[in-house]
Amino acid sequence: MKTLVIGGNGFIGTNLVESLLQEGHEVCVFDRYPSRYKEPRQDVQYLVGDLGNHGEVHEAVKGMDWVFHLAYTTLPQTSNDDPVYDVRSNLTDTVQLLQECRDSQVKKVVFISSGGTVYGIPKQVPIPEDHPQQPICSYGITKLAIEKYLYLYQRIWGLEYVAARLSNPYGEQQNPHSKQGAIGVFLGNVAERKPITIWGDGEVVRDYIYIKDAVSALVKAAEYQPGPDCPRVFNIGAGCGHSLNQIVEALKQVVDLPVEVKYTPARPVDVPTTVLDITRARTVLGWSPKVSLNQGLERSWQWVKSLSLI
Numbered sequence: 001m002k003t004l005v006i007g008g009n010g011f012i013g014t015n016l017v018e019s020l021l022q023e024g025h026e027v028c029v030f031d032r033y034p035s036r037y038k039e040p041r042q043d044v045q046y047l048v049g050d051l052g053n054h055g056e057v058h059e060a061v062k063g064m065d066w067v068f069h070l071a072y073t074t075l076p077q078t079s080n081d082d083p084v085y086d087v088r089s090n091l092t093d094t095v096q097l098l099q100e101c102r103d104s105q106v107k108k109v110v111f112i113s114s115g116g117t118v119y120g121i122p123k124q125v126p127i128p129e130d131h132p133q134q135p136i137c138s139y140g141i142t143k144l145a146i147e148k149y150l151y152l153y154q155r156i157w158g159l160e161y162v163a164a165r166l167s168n169p170y171g172e173q174q175n176p177h178s179k180q181g182a183i184g185v186f187l188g189n190v191a192e193r194k195p196i197t198i199w200g201d202g203e204v205v206r207d208y209i210y211i212k213d214a215v216s217a218l219v220k221a222a223e224y225q226p227g228p229d230c231p232r233v234f235n236i237g238a239g240c241g242h243s244l245n246q247i248v249e250a251l252k253q254v255v256d257l258p259v260e261v262k263y264t265p266a267r268p269v270d271v272p273t274t275v276l277d278i279t280r281a282r283t284v285l286g287w288s289p290k291v292s293l294n295q296g297l298e299r300s301w302q303w304v305k306s307l308s309l310i
């Protein structure tokens with residue numbers, strides 16, 4: 001398939017591009033920045049552009065079969081600082097993208113939503129897709145609103161989509177200096193011989209999924225051909241939870257350097273627990289995660305070591 005990956009030079013995007021190429025797809029990346037850690041590939045077309053530039057998006061979408069939408073300008077923990085910016089740069093520009101996809105007769109849009117924020121504070125764990133949705137950050141609200149527009153475009157204009165409510169991916173290409181992604185940041189801290197900082201008491205539980213497992217779900221989502229009343233929203237996670245303290249203990253088994261931990265006050269945007277119920281993805285997409293936490297941490301550590309931070 002002719003595939004456009006918007007935000008394809010980021011953490012998830014670079015892994016997704018590799019997976020798509022392995023499956024024999026033709027890939028074009030649209031991103032405002034080059035990849036931080038990977039050289040451009042000869043077999044990929046790279047377009048430099050911004051989702052907010054409608055002319056650039058119009059050109060990029062033309063002739064594409066699949067469009068993966070991974071570009072996002074905000075993070076859960078910063079989105080409440082400026083919700084207007086979140087709405088303008090993510091919601092409005094995504095609806096514009098959907099117009100372009102509809103007009104260009106794109107066969108499938110795969111949108112990366114957020115399993116960690118759309119539900120808000122869970123009433124039930126693991127969380128199924130039909131759990132009440134009450135986000136406590138603007139990021140979660142815009143992700144959810146985009147899901148609703150995807151539904152609208154599918155229902156009214158037949159634009160096919162899948163929204164993947166992704167949990168907490170980790171692994172190769174995850175920026176160890178980012179504000180997001182505990183495992184990547186922790187590994188970067190260890191490599192640079194700095195203490196790991198944990199907000200709160202470390203008992204916050206998350207559903208950590210190894211990145212290659214996550215992108216294989218995204219490819220399955222693109223291949224999926226739903227009937228009229230079939231689900232189009234899927235939780236994508238490992239389906240099991242680990243606290244930050246458990247992650248630190250697991251890291252100690254993998255890294256060959258000392259691990260020091262510093263605790264600081266908790267943040268208001270962090271929900272106490274997120275563990276996703278992935279039964280729907282298993283049964284409908286025929287997908288399941290394959291890589292254990294220990295294997296994933298080992299691979300992530302080898303990659304962080306290759307960055308020569310040590």
Ligand SMILES: NC(=O)c1ccc[n+]([C@@H]2O[C@H](COP(=O)([O-])OP(=O)(O)OC[C@H]3O[C@@H](n4cnc5c(N)ncnc54)[C@H](O)[C@@H]3O)[C@@H](O)[C@H]2O)c1
Nearest residue numbers: 007009010011012013031032033050051070071072112166
């Ligand atoms: N990493 C996570 O923990 C996580 C969890 C759930 C969902 N997600 C979602 O997955 C998607 C990808 O996340 P990631 O971790 O790879 O992020 P990332 O920051 O590593 O990559 C995002 C890429 O999008 C590009 N981008 C951002 N805004 C753009 C714009 N307006 N125009 C063009 N390019 C733009 C950036 O340059 C970057 O290369 C995002 O939508 C994010 O919200 C991420």
